[in-house]
Amino acid sequence: MRQMTSLTGTATAGSTAARRLIFDGHIAGFGTTEGTRIVVGRWRSSPLGSFTDVMVERADGLRVLLAPRDDVAELVAGTYAFDAVHVVPVGLRTDEGRRRWRLRAGPLTADLSLGARTRIGHLLLAVPRHRAVAPLVATAADPFARVLLDGVRTRGTAGQGSREWYVASDQHAVTAVRALWGSADLGALAPVEPPVRFGFSSVPAAPTVTRVRTVIEMSAGRTRPGH
Numbered sequence: 001m002r003q004m005t006s007l008t009g010t011a012t013a014g015s016t017a018a019r020r021l022i023f024d025g026h027i028a029g030f031g032t033t034e035g036t037r038i039v040v041g042r043w044r045s046s047p048l049g050s051f052t053d054v055m056v057e058r059a060d061g062l063r064v065l066l067a068p069r070d071d072v073a074e075l076v077a078g079t080y081a082f083d084a085v086h087v088v089p090v091g092l093r094t095d096e097g098r099r100r101w102r103l104r105a106g107p108l109t110a111d112l113s114l115g116a117r118t119r120i121g122h123l124l125l126a127v128p129r130h131r132a133v134a135p136l137v138a139t140a141a142d143p144f145a146r147v148l149l150d151g152v153r154t155r156g157t158a159g160q161g162s163r164e165w166y167v168a169s170d171q172h173a174v175t176a177v178r179a180l181w182g183s184a185d186l187g188a189l190a191p192v193e194p195p196v197r198f199g200f201s202s203v204p205a206a207p208t209v210t211r212v213r214t215v216i217e218m219s220a221g222r223t224r225p226g227h
Contacts, residue, residue, distance in 0.1 A: 029203025035059025156200030
């Protein structure tokens with residue numbers, strides 16, 4: 001495990017225009033009876049290519065980012081808040097018709113079982129997914145997310161003056177998990193309670209995997225991912 005020592009870069013002189021970065025993939029959120037809550041981002045398409053990153057909030061409140069590369073660590077840690085950032089091998093594969101996720105990320109081992117599409121997932125199938133309208137869709141959905149999903153926001157302000165929008169288009173339940181931190185068993189599947197504190201939004205309290213498009217509008221001073 002290698003700890004990141006520098007999370008910020010310097011802006012390029014003369015940069016004035018904000019830039020929007022688009023990430024397409026899935027976010028899994030689940031808790032454990034030991035008290036650890038975990039958020040997995042499985043990004044099939046992004047400005048940094050395909051990658052998986054893991055945000056962990058331990059039972060004592062320690063917020064840890066597990067990232068596969070320095071560029072991913074810099075971008076994610078520059079957008080969200082963590083107490084520790086580690087660059088470690090991160091691998092995620094799916095089995096049995098994508099109904100099982102097998103995650104290995106440094107000290108974390110997690111095997112997830114996915115179930116049926118949720119009620120919200122059925123509704124999300126009708127959400128427009130065109131990239132050009134993503135911020136508008138997220139803005140329109142935000143008041144409903146606040147009411148229906150405690151702790152969940154679909155738009156807000158991210159780190160270093162950035163803005164962010166989430167557009168979900170499908171969702172499946174997580175029905176079971178086997179998770180270890182090192183050799184310590186984290187216990188059975190549990191809700192994400194209390195909400196995680198990495199950014200302006202948590203994931204749903206009910207353990208789920210959500211298909212999502214994330215748009216990050218970087219401030220003028222950040223001219224490339226992670227800077």
